[in-house]
Amino acid sequence: AQSVTQLDSQVPVFEEAPVELRCNYSSSVSVYLFWYVQYPNQGLQLLLKYLSGSTLVKGINGFEAEFNKSQTSFHLRKPSVHISDTAEYFCAVSVPNFGNEKLTFGTGTRLTIIP
Amino acid sequence: DADVTQTPRNRITKTGKRIMLECSQTKGHDRMYWYRQDPGLGLQLIYYSFDVKDINKGEISDGYSVSRQAQAKFSLSLESAIPNQTALYFCATSDPNIRSNEQFFGPGTRLTVL
Numbered sequence: 001a002q003s004v005t006q007l008d009s010q011v012p013v014f015e016e017a018p019v020e021l022r023c024n025y026s027s028s029v030s031v032y033l034f035w036y037v038q039y040p041n042q043g044l045q046l047l048l049k050y051l052s053g054s055t056l057v058k059g060i061n062g063f064e065a066e067f068n069k070s071q072t073s074f075h076l077r078k079p080s081v082h083i084s085d086t087a088e089y090f091c092a093v094s095v096p097n098f099g100n101e102k103l104t105f106g107t108g109t110r111l112t113i114i115p
Numbered sequence: 116d117a118d119v120t121q122t123p124r125n126r127i128t129k130t131g132k133r134i135m136l137e138c139s140q141t142k143g144h145d146r147m148y149w150y151r152q153d154p155g156l157g158l159q160l161i162y163y164s165f166d167v168k169d170i171n172k173g174e175i176s177d178g179y180s181v182s183r184q185a186q187a188k189f190s191l192s193l194e195s196a197i198p199n200q201t202a203l204y205f206c207a208t209s210d211p212n213i214r215s216n217e218q219f220f221g222p223g224t225r226l227t228v229l
Contacts, residue, residue, distance in 0.1 A: 043221050094215060096215075
């Protein structure tokens with residue numbers, strides 16, 4: 001079965017500084033990878049996803065992530081953060097299974113932007 | 116209008132009470148899911164349904180039941196609520212024609228069991 005590890009439960013970053021949120025997965029087969037964002041008092045919203053092809057994936061709000069198969073990682077990055085990026089970020093993985101894929105989520109990283 | 120709606124948004128109840136959380140969607144998706152979110156634990160799958168006649172248990176189904184009344188509606192019930200069921204509950208949908216199982220989430224229901 002697949003699993004996801006988000007190494008940092010909380011990440012404080014100064015406004016306009018770069019940020020990297022780390023995600024590592026475990027799977028014996030190829031995977032699909034996702035980053036979701038949860039703003040305060042809201043549901044989860046898809047930031048970006050990797051299905052195949054280019055390992056650098058661009059998402060909404062200036063975020064991007066890079067799939068690294070050898071390191072089984074899918075870290076999320078943004079070159080310059082804003083106050084509005086304050087949220088909780090979840091990495092998730094699913095395994096291709098003929099339409100029966102299920103998502104497995106990491107435990108989340110709370111990103112706090114310091115003015 | 117929101118594509119996935121949940122009612123109620125907040126609920127406080129007492130131990131032993133029966134509670135129903137409702138989810139409706141206008142996305143036309145066949146697949147629907149119920150998750151609970153606890154601080155530091157991420158999202159855990161409670162039940163999922165791939166169509167109206169299909170119901171499956173997830174990782175943590177004990178103490179919960181579901182009903183898929185129509186393609187657009189999926190309800191979660193706590194037959195006899197207990198305090199450790201205090202959590203944020205999310206409904207989600209997905210389209211089986213889109214590979215990867217990308218899911219679309221409702222705004223959540225915050226449930227407190229006293």
